[in-house]
Amino acid sequence: MGIFDFLKNTDNSKPSRKHILFSNTALEIIGTFVEKNGFQLHSKKIETYFTNIIWRKEEQYIKITASDFPTDYPYNYDIILGKGNCDDFFESEWDSISISDIQRMSEPNKNHNGYDFPKKSELKKSLEKAKSDLSEFGNGFLNGNPELFYKARILTNGENKPEKIIKKDENGKVIVELLPYNVIKKSN
Template sequence: MGIFDFIKGNKKAKSKRVEKPSPEQKSFSEKVMEILVPTFEQFGFQKHRIEIGKHSSTIIYRKEKQYLKISSNTYPRDYPYHYNIILGEGDSEDFFEFDWNSINLWDFQKKINPNRKLSNYDFPLKNELESSLENAKKDLLEFGASFLNGELNIFYQIRKERNQEKEPYKIRKLNKDGKYETTDEPKSLELKKKYS
């Protein structure tokens, strides 16, 4: 069964083709559904949204307020190409919300095993696709186990620490004197306070 057949299976989930998917993004998403998604479902997460485009894919599974998000990027200007696993609690649709209410899997890794260095996963070549996703699954089970099981204390601690260090988005505009001034973007500042 192809990814687009799978997308049709859950009528409640939001899924759409943003543009014609590239063969790389289509293959990547199909393998995510085959290798990672059964682990999501094993812990009670259900399909929420899948978008597959020419240069990116977003796959979101939710369990009540928690969500897991796989995001890939092969935009030519964003080299090196990569994907990552994001763990969050709250709104997974609004950019400002999910940017402040989520953390990357490597944030867990830094807390649990600081000697091991994770970051974005390199977007795999076709012959490396399965092994890359199997490694990502292993990392998720090793470092994200508490989150998968609904135990959010470590997640809250990591998110708070990360957001305390993170600057709110800035707005730069001309003032009445014709000089530029920089201010904090109001919603970003509000969310920094909420999640710090």
């Protein structure tokens, strides 16, 4: 086996034991917590190097993403807060932020950049810390008060984000949608 064998055209969709353990523990620790706040499991995707779990409550969603793909070093996971369509990549990319973005806004003198992908022995401790951070910094979002979420999203996404998204609806008709954070920003 060579050092770059992971780059060969192989099927990476088969879940690894590491990501199965990570996702099951995340569902137990984070999932139980967010479900107590009215969110429901929307989707779960576990692959060889990636985990993606989404919970929804009306237009809000919470997503855990994890990667230990060899070229993604340092391996990490993060908690993403978003509003809108979590299944549409472009919309979710524009309308979501990491819990780290709220942490950096709330505590500018500290370094917040997500979480290191934990070793098996540190998995529960790491996810408990992430749950604690979500409870502290995402409390308003969890309880239907997105004010801090919007402020962090404007600071994070800044002026570089488009004011509108052009996309097709389910019938193929082109629609133009004004993004909510631009509406809020313009009204201030």
